[in-house]
Every structure is written in structure tokens, then in C-alpha cells.
Amino acid sequence: MEIFIRGGNIVDARGIRQNPGLKLSGGLISYQDNNLQDGFKVIDASDFYIFPGFIDVHTHGGGGFDLHTTNPQEILSYCKWAPSTGVTSFLIGVVGIPNGIPIAQIQAAVNAIERYQEGAEPLGIHLEGPYISPEKRGAHDTSWLRTPDIDETNSILQASKGHLRLVTIAPELPNARNMISLLIDNGVRVSIGHTNSTYEQALEAIGWGITHATHCFNAMPPLHHREPGTLGAIAESPQVMGEVIADGVHVHPAVVKILVKALGSDRTIVITDALSAAGCPSMEFTFGGQKARVIDGAARLEDGRLTGSVLTMDQALRNMVEKVEVELPDAVRMLTLNPAISASAESRKGLIESGYDADLVLMNQNLQLVATICKGKIAYAIEGFSTKEIT
Structure with missing residues (x-):
């Protein structure tokens, strides 16, 4: 499953910034505009923080x-x-x-x-x-x-x-x-x-x-x-x-x-x-x-x-x-x-950056966990969390 995350704020060691759009494909992160191919699952993260895993x-x-x-x-x-x-x-x-x-x-x-x-x-x-x-x-x-x-x-x-x-x-x-x-x-x-x-x-x-x-x-x-x-x-x-x-x-x-x-x-x-x-x-x-x-x-x-x-x-x-x-x-x-x-893994983990592993955590404004993504796959999500498929 390929995922596109739109909206929300990215937070990592470099600070807080608006999410320009994250494409998760092949287990990796890439920044991407809104021109997506069929079959992508879209996550609306407008109300969430997006952290590295x-x-x-x-x-x-x-x-x-x-x-x-x-x-x-x-x-x-x-x-x-x-x-x-x-x-x-x-x-x-x-x-x-x-x-x-x-x-x-x-x-x-x-x-x-x-x-x-x-x-x-x-x-x-x-x-x-x-x-x-x-x-x-x-x-x-x-x-x-x-x-x-x-x-x-x-x-x-x-x-x-x-x-x-x-x-x-x-x-x-x-x-x-x-x-x-x-x-x-x-x-x-x-x-x-x-x-x-x-x-x-x-x-x-x-x-x-x-x-x-x-x-x-x-x-x-x-x-x-x-x-x-x-x-x-x-x-x-x-x-x-x-x-x-x-x-x-x-x-x-x-x-x-x-x-x-x-x-x-x-x-x-x-x-x-x-x-x-x-x-x-x-x-x-x-x-x-x-x-x-x-x-x-x-x-x-x-x-x-x-x-x-x-x-x-x-x-x-x-x-x-x-x-x-x-x-x-x-x-x-x-x-x-x-x-x-x-852990000698800083070349692929710990930042939200193109080419890094698609390991992400989504939290709400109260820092309550909403979803966890491991290698581009949703590994955990709270009840009611949903994605929308682009067709």
C-alpha cells in the first residue's frame, strides 16, 4: 500500500514546519505534490503532528x-x-x-x-x-x-x-x-x-x-x-x-x-x-x-x-x-x-526526510497517539482512523 499524508505539521530534530505532502512508497519517504497515481491511500493529517517513529x-x-x-x-x-x-x-x-x-x-x-x-x-x-x-x-x-x-x-x-x-x-x-x-x-x-x-x-x-x-x-x-x-x-x-x-x-x-x-x-x-x-x-x-x-x-x-x-x-x-x-x-x-x-541507524531513521525509512508517528494536539506507520505500512491506528483511496 502506498500512502500520501497531507496537512498537519512535521516535527523532528530540525524544528516544526508545515507538511508539504509526504509520499510513502516502497517503505521510504519522499516529498511530493498532490499529483498522485491511482491506488494511493490518503491520510488527512490537518489536525495532527507528524513525528519520526x-x-x-x-x-x-x-x-x-x-x-x-x-x-x-x-x-x-x-x-x-x-x-x-x-x-x-x-x-x-x-x-x-x-x-x-x-x-x-x-x-x-x-x-x-x-x-x-x-x-x-x-x-x-x-x-x-x-x-x-x-x-x-x-x-x-x-x-x-x-x-x-x-x-x-x-x-x-x-x-x-x-x-x-x-x-x-x-x-x-x-x-x-x-x-x-x-x-x-x-x-x-x-x-x-x-x-x-x-x-x-x-x-x-x-x-x-x-x-x-x-x-x-x-x-x-x-x-x-x-x-x-x-x-x-x-x-x-x-x-x-x-x-x-x-x-x-x-x-x-x-x-x-x-x-x-x-x-x-x-x-x-x-x-x-x-x-x-x-x-x-x-x-x-x-x-x-x-x-x-x-x-x-x-x-x-x-x-x-x-x-x-x-x-x-x-x-x-x-x-x-x-x-x-x-x-x-x-x-x-x-x-x-x-x-x-x-543504534547506528541515523542514515535512514530519526528524521522526516526523502529517502529515509517511512517510519512515522501521528499524534493529536494533546500528544495522544493516533497512528503509527512502520516502513510505509499502518501498524497501529486508533478506532475511527481512516484513509481515503485515490481512484
Whole structure:
């Protein structure tokens, strides 16, 4: 199906502008006048905002589906669910396993990537751990944790078949530098996170080539006026983009404001860190085999520890605009272009531009989701949304 979108305002990292007419054909975007061929479906977006599709580079699932799985079909089911939250692409979140490395989960992710056909596109894998700090492990079980090892790194690279995009590491761990260098040499971005590193350790590690920071403020030392810690190093390193979980639970909106001021709109990445219960607020679920449930809008383990979130990306956008008071184009950038860069997909995603993937989100003036388009196909739409065929 070929689509033409007329009317409305386009909003991306370059600002707000009137839509001159968007033709979606062959899965790509092109600007086009109103001279259309027969068979086009026309969307009247006069009352809508048109955004690039949201990209979640740190998620573990949603809609009842877990991305840390040995079942590729579960990931593909998530692909079909994710557009209901405005997500058009994402990284598959894989964590640790007891006393080993998650090769089976990585292989399942690769299988899903290679079989993907519809819905939100899996852009690759985000391996969060198991090479993280015991002191800052968060909800990651102690049996998952490991010391960086070159042989294990090679096994992970081999199993991922070129689909590994991002790895979270605590750089103060023994042998971390060698692992980081090997990953970077293989085209993988490295993220500092779940770390107890000092300011000096973090600054040195960033010099090794780290360009990403995992959920800033969470699972790292706090910013202190005499001990800047990991956050101080991130803030003063222009090559590092920093994630933030924009649910208002993991980081207070006032502190998110501080982070945005420190990093700027071009370095802040909004994530969900969502678990399978996202979109299912009353669901009991597991995180890496650990029982968890939702309490007052937050995901918690049985011992009460905070674990991931139940945030969706459409709500994250509203939170950034309404609670953090970020200008709409800047907030959209944080959910689109910036994560596209971290997922190494910025040449085809994250902007509304001719030749880019036809991944779009339509929202009304209240920032409520109306429709999501993935690769030129309507993957989600609210009841009553309609198109008109040109004949």
C-alpha cells in the first residue's frame, strides 16, 4: 500500500514546519505534490503532528512480551505490539543469566532480526551486562555478574553475527579496557552504566572510546559537589550521549531538567527501560526469571527493589513536554534522532526526510497517539482512523 499524508505539521530534530505532502512508497519517504497515481491511500493529517517513529534503544519488553528470551517468536510478537506505543524500531534488550553468558538469548535475538517482516524493526541487540558492578547492579541478580573476558567477548560477537549495537559495561572492572577496545574495533558502541566508577575512572574510560551512558543517575554514584562521579564525567564529555528513563519514578522531573541542561537536546536519549508489563499495569511478571509486579505505577521485585519500568514511549514524550518542560522539537529529537545515532541507524531513521525509512508517528494536539506507520505500512491506528483511496 502506498500512502500520501497531507496537512498537519512535521516535527523532528530540525524544528516544526508545515507538511508539504509526504509520499510513502516502497517503505521510504519522499516529498511530493498532490499529483498522485491511482491506488494511493490518503491520510488527512490537518489536525495532527507528524513525528519520526520513536526508537527505544533500552527496553526489555512490553505488552506481555519479554525480549530477554530464547524464543524468537516472542520478540516478533513484541514487534507487532510496539507500534501501539509509537515505537517503530528498537534494540533488543538482553541481560545476564545465572553463571554464564546469554548466548541462547543472543541467538534468539539474531533469529528474530533475520525473520523480521512487520511492525517495529529490531535494529540490533543491546547487551546490558553481565559485565557490571556488584555494588550498582540494580535489579540484576548477583549470579548473572561476570568479569570482562576476551574469550567471552569473542563468543558474544560470534553469536550476534554483526547485530550487536550497544553493550553496557562498568569500566572499573578488571580487563574492561581490553573488552571495550575489542567491541569498538568490531563496530559496537559501548555504554558506561551499572558502574561504581569515580569521576577520574569514568573520564579515563570515556577516553577509551565510550560514547553512551546507560540510564543516567540510576545504577551509578550520585552527583556530589566534591565527588562529581560518573555523571560529572558524562556531562563534560561531548562525545557521550546519556539515556534517561522518563517515567518520573526513576528520576525526578526536576533532575531530568538538570540532565537536559547539562547534556543538551543533542546528547539526551529518552528510553523506557520497559519490562514485559509495560502496557499491562496490573500484570505480574518476571525479569530474568525474578518475580516482579507493578506497584503504584512502578515495577518492583519481590524485595521491593525498583526494576525497569512500565513506561511507554508515547507517555515518555508527554512527560518530557509536560513535566520536564522541554520544547516539542527537542523532546522529539530525544526519542528519534539521538537514539538512531546510538543504534547506528541515523542514515535512514530519526528524521522526516526523502529517502529515509517511512517510519512515522501521528499524534493529536494533546500528544495522544493516533497512528503509527512502520516502513510505509499502518501498524497501529486508533478506532475511527481512516484513509481515503485515490481512484
